[in-house]
């Protein structure tokens with residue numbers, strides 16, 4: 001496709017977020033209106049809670065929670081989600097929780113729940129015992145010194161630190177990250193059974209319940225032509241009432257992407273996620289230059305350095321932000337800042353987190369100035385059970401920031417015991 005029409009089509013692609021705060025309003029000094037989540041009165045910190053923020057203990061537990069249906073990606077397929085739940089206790093008695101999500105073992109990335117738990121117990125936790133929990137940057141530096149990468153493990157621990165400190169102070173973690181810009185985010189649903197008849201039925205139910213009107217179709221497990229035929233059926237049945245993006249999870253090579261993307265453009269697919277292997281950033285840039293559809297970087301962006309490389313190569317229009325990739329809430333904001341500096345749009349990615357991981361992401365997303373492409377934190381809804389006392393609220397195609405202190409959700413310890421492995 002010629003470059004001019006490609007650019008015009010990109011300009012017409014509409015982000016799914018109908019309610020995000022336009023940049024000019026922030027730049028013009030207008031304060032975004034959000035629901036108050038803080039009391040009018042100054043916060044009084046109980047002296048016994050204020051006394052000592054030292055990290056006393058860090059505990060990790062592997063849990064396996066069944067999913068409501070099989071979830072098929074290009075490289076794996078799951079019927080249960082495995083997480084490591086991290087519980088941190090401070091000297092003041094406050095507790096914090098965090099979650100490391102994986103997808104079918106060390107297939108999506110190099111981390112498995114077994115490795116995450118082993119490295120937390122043997123290396124990351126010992127590096128932090130005794131450190132005041134509000135020294136977030138020091139904690140990050142100590143964890144980086146104790147273990148290379150292990151980003152999901154580090155993110156789970158950092159989440160638990162923000163949760164414990166937020167609970168100590170009685171404030172949401174988002175306030176420790178710069179304050180709240182939005183208190184809800186548009187949330188899509190992923191179609192990943194591979195069976196178009198089942199997927200149409202699933203999407204119809206989500207539309208009817210006003211839960212989701214944007215759908216991400218996982219492609220790459222089938223041959224490209226079979227996936228295109230599947231998209232044809234989905235668009236034919238739901239077009240006009242639903243929007244679609246696709247995620248190939250690195251399954252295609254450059255020639256396959258160049259052959260398939262014009263067909264996806266005709267089907268009005270809004271965004272194509274990680275069509276090529278993570279290593280092929282130069283290939284992504286070449287595909288993007290010919291594509292009428294914006295490209296999203298996922299598996300090729302873990303670190304800020306990765307983000308800078310993708311930006312310099314002009315290899316993506318949008319980036320998917322995930323705690324398991326960026327090693328924590330602070331670094332998620334750093335990756336977002338590099339993307340913003342390059343004019344790359346932001347999208348809230350997931351790895352089928354439970355309400356714990358989803359709530360942590362919402363705390364991080366709440367403080368981003370832009371999140372034009374919405375998010376995909378539907379994970380709690382694909383599980384047969386929830387791990388928290390009060391589930392997240394999904395309503396009118398949005399997921400809402402929980403109002404409580406810390407990450408805003410409270411671990412149900414009975415459920416933790418029920419789903420704990422071994």
Ligand SMILES: [Mg+2]
Pocket residue numbers: 247249273274298299320
């Ligand atoms: Mg992806």
